Amino acid sequence: MSADTTPGDGSDPTATSARAAPSGDIGTVSFQSVRAVAKKDFQDSIRSWLFLFLSVFFFSILVFPTVLLWYLGGDAPTAEATTAGLVGTVHEVTRLVIPVIALVLGWKAIAGERETGSLKVLLSLPHSRTDVLLGKFVGRSAVLSLSLFVGFFLAAFVVAILFGGFDLADYVGLFAVSVLYGLAYTSIAIGLSSLTRSTTIAGALAFGVFVLFYVVWETMLVAVDTLVQLDYLPGVEYTVTGPGGDQIALERPHDIAFLFHSFDPGVAYRSVLSFVTSVAEQDPGVVQSMEEAFGGSVPLFLQDWFAIVVLLFWIVVPLAVAIYWFQWVDL
Amino acid sequence: MPAIEVDGLTKWFGGTLALSELSFEVRDGEVFGFLGPNGAGKSTTINVLLDFVRPTAGSAAVLGFDAQEHSREIRARTGVLPEGYRVYERLTGRKHLEFAIESKGVDDDPQALLERVGIADAADRKAGGYSKGMAQRLMLAMALVGDPDLLILDEPSTGLDPNGAREMREIVRAENERGATVFFSSHSMEQVEAVCDRVGILRAGEMVAVDSVEGLRDSLEDGTTLRVTVDRIDDDALAAVRALEAVSSVKIGGSDAEPTLVVGVDGSKTAVLGALEDHGIEVRDFSTQEASLEDVFQSYTTGSEVEAR
Numbered sequence: 001m002s003a004d005t006t007p008g009d010g011s012d013p014t015a016t017s018a019r020a021a022p023s024g025d026i027g028t029v030s031f032q033s034v035r036a037v038a039k040k041d042f043q044d045s046i047r048s049w050l051f052l053f054l055s056v057f058f059f060s061i062l063v064f065p066t067v068l069l070w071y072l073g074g075d076a077p078t079a080e081a082t083t084a085g086l087v088g089t090v091h092e093v094t095r096l097v098i099p100v101i102a103l104v105l106g107w108k109a110i111a112g113e114r115e116t117g118s119l120k121v122l123l124s125l126p127h128s129r130t131d132v133l134l135g136k137f138v139g140r141s142a143v144l145s146l147s148l149f150v151g152f153f154l155a156a157f158v159v160a161i162l163f164g165g166f167d168l169a170d171y172v173g174l175f176a177v178s179v180l181y182g183l184a185y186t187s188i189a190i191g192l193s194s195l196t197r198s199t200t201i202a203g204a205l206a207f208g209v210f211v212l213f214y215v216v217w218e219t220m221l222v223a224v225d226t227l228v229q230l231d232y233l234p235g236v237e238y239t240v241t242g243p244g245g246d247q248i249a250l251e252r253p254h255d256i257a258f259l260f261h262s263f264d265p266g267v268a269y270r271s272v273l274s275f276v277t278s279v280a281e282q283d284p285g286v287v288q289s290m291e292e293a294f295g296g297s298v299p300l301f302l303q304d305w306f307a308i309v310v311l312l313f314w315i316v317v318p319l320a321v322a323i324y325w326f327q328w329v330d331l
Numbered sequence: 332m333p334a335i336e337v338d339g340l341t342k343w344f345g346g347t348l349a350l351s352e353l354s355f356e357v358r359d360g361e362v363f364g365f366l367g368p369n370g371a372g373k374s375t376t377i378n379v380l381l382d383f384v385r386p387t388a389g390s391a392a393v394l395g396f397d398a399q400e401h402s403r404e405i406r407a408r409t410g411v412l413p414e415g416y417r418v419y420e421r422l423t424g425r426k427h428l429e430f431a432i433e434s435k436g437v438d439d440d441p442q443a444l445l446e447r448v449g450i451a452d453a454a455d456r457k458a459g460g461y462s463k464g465m466a467q468r469l470m471l472a473m474a475l476v477g478d479p480d481l482l483i484l485d486e487p488s489t490g491l492d493p494n495g496a497r498e499m500r501e502i503v504r505a506e507n508e509r510g511a512t513v514f515f516s517s518h519s520m521e522q523v524e525a526v527c528d529r530v531g532i533l534r535a536g537e538m539v540a541v542d543s544v545e546g547l548r549d550s551l552e553d554g555t556t557l558r559v560t561v562d563r564i565d566d567d568a569l570a571a572v573r574a575l576e577a578v579s580s581v582k583i584g585g586s587d588a589e590p591t592l593v594v595g596v597d598g599s600k601t602a603v604l605g606a607l608e609d610h611g612i613e614v615r616d617f618s619t620q621e622a623s624l625e626d627v628f629q630s631y632t633t634g635s636e637v638e639a640r
Contacts (some may be wrong), residue, residue: 032433039433043422044422121473124406126404127406128402331383
């Protein structure tokens with residue numbers, strides 16, 4: 001970028017980002033700074049009742065199905081009174097509420113401080129902008145993770161007593177994957193919050209992302225599949241051997257549609273759970289038909305372990321993009 | 332090495348020019364008053380020094396470090412009282428200071444700092460309940476953490492009562508005696524003239540004057556301005572007034588029906604009135620005005636000439 005002073009040139013981020021990468025301490029990370037910001041954020045952003053509320057909330061969404069499963073005993077058609085049954089039930093709830101809570105905790109993290117001017121207090125001290133984003137991420141993640149921990153820890157006693165037994169691996173698995181899932185949405189929330197100085201826009205973005213992931217993204221595969229079946233979209237043809245030994249020609253959406261689908265954080269959450277815990281998310285019949293659809297073996301992005309990569313992707317990438325973007329903006 | 336060195340700084344916000352090739356220097360160890368009316372670009376300049384905004388052109392160096400490349404180094408050695416900030420409502424005053432102390436990696440005593448700015452009794456109250464003046468004192472205390480080499484204070488008197496503003500000036504003096512350079516902005520000369528070694532006056536993004544307070548005072552040509560409203564004026568009377576020893580300048584203003592003489596006087600004012608009456612001119616009204624640094628400021632910042640933008 002030349003140093004001329006034509007109007008509009010300075011505040012245009014595309015123009016400034018064309019400058020050479022900074023060589024000084026811009027964007028450097030200081031562990032001490034991140035810790036100080038995270039601690040400050042934890043103390044400032046959290047009203048004690050909110051933490052208490054979240055802990056009680058997570059406790060209840062574990063205990064309520066536990067009591068229900070215990071009361072119904074083995075009569076329930078879909079789930080058993082075991083930890084695996086509990087995980088299978090609870091994750092349907094957490095898959096919805098963790099994104100909501102993470103987005104609500106995080107949407108104002110940066111935009112709010114920018115709007116009110118308290119970010120100036122933060123950045124008057126020797127923190128880099130990257131320190132601030134990371135510190136905020138750690139602070140908000142800590143709130144979510146700790147309340148998850150308290151809820152899970154206390155509910156464990158109820159589960160153990162009512163079920164008369166306790167599968168530690170499944171229970172801890174649900175907790176750990178839920179924390180990862182929460183980190184992913186916290187990263188998304190902080191990232192969105194750093195894009196604007198208006199909390200109104202930040203709120204709209206957070207809501208938009210929730211709708212995108214929870215409603216739009218998940219239904220995309222179904223929509224594409226429908227269009228393929230109706231021949232509006234080209235698909236991939238394959239044949240299966242029917243019960244009578246006949247060859248049946250079928251069509252499925254292109255691999256890209258499945259890859260896209262697998263990047264939905266909620267889909268990934270479910271897949272990682274079925275990988276980590278003993279909850280078989282897909283019954284063998286489904287697995288078999290999937291294998292047939294892909295000519296014998298399911299591509300790696302549809303294997304459950306790949307979902308861990310997807311969750312890590314959603315933890316790292318939004319924050320990384322935000323860190324890059326945030327270097328260039330005028331506060 | 333100057334404490335602050337600004338060179339050809341230009342900043343556009345969209346289509347608005349906030350700073351236009353601004354250049355100035357703040358010497359090591361001085362108290363520099365950065366004056367200008369609201370909207371002149373004072374906060375933009377400070378925001379560039381702290382790397383809150385990036386300049387369109389030009390450069391700024393603080394304590395020898397480039398303001399964009401080494402902002403963390405700068406802020407580690409600088410105490411800042413920003414403008415348009417908000418305190419963290421749910422943190423107590425003490426927590427604010429603990430955060431600043433931890434951030435700067437020093438081991439100051441929060442209580443001592445709060446006492447110094449006069450809000451020690453509110454140390455354990457949440458800052459959300461502080462008045463504007465208390466918040467301002469809290470921010471000053473945070474700026475003092477770690478005995479910084481440079482203090483950047485953006486409109487430090489905002490929200491302070493006259494007593495608070497005086498205490499602020501005392502702290503500025505004490506910090507300067509300790510060895511700190513102080514750079515502070517204000518929209519009022521009054522706040523600045525009592526403590527500053529030098530003053531820079533900013534207008535519409537450009538520095539229109541940089542001088543010592545004494546230098547600005549010397550530029551006040553006339554001790555007192557006498558305004559005399561008369562029924563008429565003639566050349567003889569005018570010449571007689573001009574001839575008086577105490578008179579340094581005479582200008583004619585007002586309307587034709589009621590002309591006004593604006594006379595710079597450094598001595599007897601009654602001699603001027605006497606000379607007019609000797610020439611048969613009726614003095615209808617007169618007033619005197621002591622010239623002040625505020626007038627210098629006014630003349631620089633509200634001049635009637637149109638600036639080419």
